[in-house]
Amino acid sequence: MPGVFICLFLTFTSVSISGCQRGNAPREFAPDGTVIEQAMHMELQQYYRDLSRTITAQPPTLKLNNIQVNQIDSFFLKRLPVYHMQGTYDLELGFRHQVENRKHNPFDLYLQRQTEGKTWRSLKKIPSGWQSYAIRE
Structure with missing residues (x-):
């Protein structure tokens, strides 16, 4: 009988702990504009490098302007x-x-x-889970 109580206690504890991780992350720790711009610039550089090959x-050279975050979830x-962010941006492509x-x-x-x-990673959803990339400053 004590084994049942221990099992129930461990189950309840693990559900409680994992439940805390399902909540939203605090907004005050969301990335600032610099981090967002660096992540976008890195992603666009890779895209245009692959396309150019x-x-x-x-x-092309890339210049991001008017980055607007319209929605943020965490x-x-x-x-x-x-932090999942969606929005719009303007892009200046410099060709020769x-x-x-x-x-x-x-x-x-x-x-x-x-x-x-102190550091951030950019995540990409893939069929087997998530892929992450360090954001270079």
């Missing part, structure tokens, strides 16, 4: 806060002989604050 051309993943401006581009980012609270 495909067509055998130089990748959750915990492996006990670390993740011209500059092209693209306005009101949508973005969808998942950013995770690391344990020490």
